[in-house]
Amino acid sequence: MWYGYFDGCSKGNPGDSGIGGILIDENGEIVEKISKYIGVHTNNEAEYMALLELLNSAYKHNVKEILIHGDSQLVIEQITGNWKLKQESLRPYYQQCRDMLFYVHANFKWIPREQNKQADKLSNEALKQTSDFCNYHRGVFDISNLERITSDIYIAHGTEDYAVDLLHNVCTCPAFKYYEGDCKHLVAAKKLKETEKDIKELFPA
Known part of the structure; x- marks a missing residue:
C-alpha cells in the first residue's frame, strides 16, 4: 500500500x-x-x-x-x-x-x-517560488499606462487591468495582497497624482 x-x-x-x-x-x-x-x-x-x-x-x-x-x-x-x-x-x-x-x-x-x-x-x-512573479508586480510601472477615473481612482493598464484606489490605498493586483499593501501600481499612481498636483501649482487654471 x-x-x-x-x-x-x-x-x-x-x-x-x-x-x-x-x-x-x-x-x-x-x-x-x-x-x-x-x-x-x-x-x-x-x-x-x-x-x-x-x-x-x-x-x-x-x-x-x-x-x-x-x-x-x-x-x-x-x-x-x-x-x-x-x-x-x-x-x-x-x-x-x-x-x-x-x-x-x-x-x-x-x-x-x-x-x-x-x-x-x-x-x-x-x-x-513567486519571487519572479512578485518582483514583476513590484517593479517600476510606467505612469503613462495609468488612466485616471476620479481624483483618487486609477486603472493600471497592462497584460491585465487593475484598479488603484489612492483614497483607501489599495490595488486589485495579486502583488498587493501578497505584499500586504505594496505594489508598483500604487507607487505609480501616487507619483502621477503628485505630478498632476505640481503641474496645477505651476500652471493654475
Missing part, C-alpha cells in the same frame, strides 16, 4: 496559491515531494489541484493502490461521494480528479491539519 498527503493554500482566498503533496511507497520511503505555485485561486481550488497533482504523481510512479490523506473535509467528502458538489466553479477540478481515479485506485481519509504538517509546509513554501 502506498500513501499520499496533499494540501493547498491561498493567500487572500482568492489569492496567490500553492500546493503541496507527499508520495510514500510501501516501504515508508518518500518517493516524491510536491511544492508548486499555481497562480491566483481560492483555497478549495488549491486543495483540489493539490489532490490532482498527487494523483498524477501516483500514476507516473505506476501506483496501483494508495491511501490518500487530506485535511480538507470538503474535498475528501466530495471526492468520495458523501457530499454533493454544490460549487460549479469547483467542477472542472473535481472532474479531473475523478477521471484520474480510473487509473489509480485510491482510498481517502480526512485528517486534522496538525497531522498534515508536511504537505501544509510544502504548499506554503510554494508561495516563495
